[in-house]
Amino acid sequence: MKIAVIADPHFHDIDYRQGVGRGDQVAVRTLADTNASTRVFNESFHATKALLDDIVRRGISLVVVAGDLTDDGQQSTMVAATALLADYSRRFGLRFVATAGNHDLYAIHGRHQSKRFLNTDGSHTLVTSDPAMEQGDSVERIVSDEMYCGGYGAAIPAMGAYGFFRSEGDLHWECPFGTDDRLEARAFEIVSADGRTVRRMVDASFLVEPVEGLWLLCIDANVFEPKDGDLDSRLEKSYHDSTDAGWNSMPRNKGFVLDWMKDVAARANAAGKRLIAFSHYPIIDPLNGTSADEAKLLNDTSFLRRTPGAEVSRAAAATGIKVHFSGHLHINDTAVFRDGDDWLVNIAVPSMVGFPPAYKIVEMDGERLEVETVIIADVPGHDAAFPYYRIEAARERTSAAVTEAENHADFLSRHLAEMVRHRYLPKEWPRDLAALVPQLNLGDLDRLAGTTVPLTSGDAFTFLASAGEPDAPDWQGLPLFEMVVDWYRLRKGREVALDFIDPARIAAYRHLAGRFAAGAWPEGCLQDRLASFMQMMMDWLASAPSRDFSVDLATGEVTSKNHLGRTVLRQTGSA
Structure with missing residues (x-):
């Protein structure tokens, strides 16, 4: 059964x-x-x-x-x-x-x-x-x-x-x-x-x-x-x-x-x-x-x-x-x-x-x-409300970017980005970190991880201005906001979230997490807080199987069924 x-x-x-x-x-x-x-x-x-x-x-x-x-x-x-x-x-x-x-x-x-x-x-x-x-x-x-x-x-x-x-x-x-x-x-x-x-x-x-x-x-x-x-x-x-x-x-x-x-x-x-x-x-x-x-x-x-x-x-x-x-x-x-x-x-x-x-x-x-x-990625009629959303957005002069979604799963992925923008950052994040998120990219994080000087959120821009532009791979131009959205995707989806995140991004996040983990940061400084943020992401990537798995009813052992050939369903922007 x-x-x-x-x-x-x-x-x-x-x-x-x-x-x-x-x-x-x-x-x-x-x-x-x-x-x-x-x-x-x-x-x-x-x-x-x-x-x-x-x-x-x-x-x-x-x-x-x-x-x-x-x-x-x-x-x-x-x-x-x-x-x-x-x-x-x-x-x-x-x-x-x-x-x-x-x-x-x-x-x-x-x-x-x-x-x-x-x-x-x-x-x-x-x-x-x-x-x-x-x-x-x-x-x-x-x-x-x-x-x-x-x-x-x-x-x-x-x-x-x-x-x-x-x-x-x-x-x-x-x-x-x-x-x-x-x-x-x-x-x-x-x-x-x-x-x-x-x-x-x-x-x-x-x-x-x-x-x-x-x-x-x-x-x-x-x-x-x-x-x-x-x-x-x-x-x-x-x-x-x-x-x-x-x-x-x-x-x-x-x-x-x-x-x-x-x-x-x-x-x-x-x-x-x-x-x-x-x-x-x-x-x-x-x-x-x-x-x-x-x-x-x-x-x-x-x-x-x-x-x-x-x-x-x-x-x-x-x-x-x-x-x-x-x-x-x-x-x-x-x-x-x-x-x-x-x-x-x-x-x-x-x-x-x-x-x-x-x-x-x-x-x-x-x-x-x-x-x-x-x-369930494809839902017939998933866009039934989209025409009304566009009229509302035009009236209120707001974004209707979520209505560009190709299917239901893409819509929910885009909706999560809007939740980060309208709910999580303003309501749950400390003000200083929430203010930094829209202004930094992954290259900035890489440079912050490379200094031994502990910084506050207020020091970040002064340091970055003096550090100059890095000679860096393409991923360093990715906005920190996008990483925060992916952080929430992993927080909510665990293994399933990997279907929605470009593997190149995951590799970049692992690189940055390793850089921050290698530092010895005083508790409460900016780098220490960013290190915690990234460590959580790594913990979710390494968490118990959450997609296809079996539970041994005698021991409680959870065993993953390898999900080979995973492809990204869609890498969603958050404009």
Whole structure:
């Protein structure tokens, strides 16, 4: 049996504008919001279908969804997304098993959502479920209940066909509370940090045996911890968002789930069942040990806030679940955690709305788990929103270079460059380094590595002016900005990113990393910080196999399947 594991479809219906209707007005989100986001919006409409079509072509019938099926849990979006999966189930016999992500629901009562939609003249309209939301610079505001994101009571029944409740054909079904699948039987008390506020919350974890011998352990790692104080339980601000909490909050707030996981793993082993676990959030550090370097270089980033601590990974490994699939971060990664005889492999599944666009195919082969990463580069209709983006860009006098993309994968690669420009550099990088990035090239870095004098970012231009122009190979003219974009490509894609980066660039990066690593730099100087930046890139190049590999289910050893003949799909500029 083969299983497809997908994550973070973030499905958005570009044919339907909430509060207006289908076909009455454009339902395309703005390019400005897309460029500033960690994901694209409009492209999910065709990308999700292309993904499912690929699964059907391969003859796979069981599909695991590791969270964030919907754009942001909006009521009408949930209806459209579940209708799409129901259509594939009806036409092709696909069986979906899912867990809820942080974008699918919010606590018990849900929360408001507000989105900007393009008009045909390039202006935008704000559609919101919140009557108090200001119109901002939109030309119009529409208030619609269809924009509201539901809580557990609304979202889980909407996705109920995906294993959240017992199905007639299931060979086994249970949850941490027993075999009663009613939501009211799956509630628990969650307490604020000061111990004074107690809420009733639902846990939507479940175990299902859809086919003989296969146990799918679906863990609800969403944690909505109440904030201190007597706050209105119906309001979003009354809870700590699960987005950054994830597994770090599980031992404290949902320890009963870890106890249940341990019991399930023991029973699976005793009964000879193949157990695969998945949740929306990574359970092991997805940065493969480079978190300390990232903290040193960039301080507080969204990746670091969402990185599970070692104690959490240790507790998870002690349950004996062995293999866990995750989504959330939109990255392609394999991480292994060992603690004595305990071990755990976390396989991070990419998204079709973030670089790189891919999913995983899993096959049991004796005592090994075989994993294949499938890139979906070509998506029919990938450019459906491009005409609207060009009109918007002309109106706002901004760049629409992303619309020059040749296919969906190229679009996402270009989008990543825009994210670096509009999000990562201005919001996550220290100001002095962010200011240097657009002004330096690799030749400048080579000269900075060649001096024994430690420099500050402010000294860099004075030094470079005095150092003169180098007699150097062509690669030295490559802008540092391009290297930073490739840094993020490797950070998100690992092995898969090599399909999108010219091998000559990789050789240049290795050369520079070696030059900086050979220096003895005082901590905190410019060269020391650049050395950390490059060392992280080298660590990702040498990280555990993340493309096509196998996991020894007895030892946790991860073995790569050589991917020979790799070619660059496209070397993307970032103009």
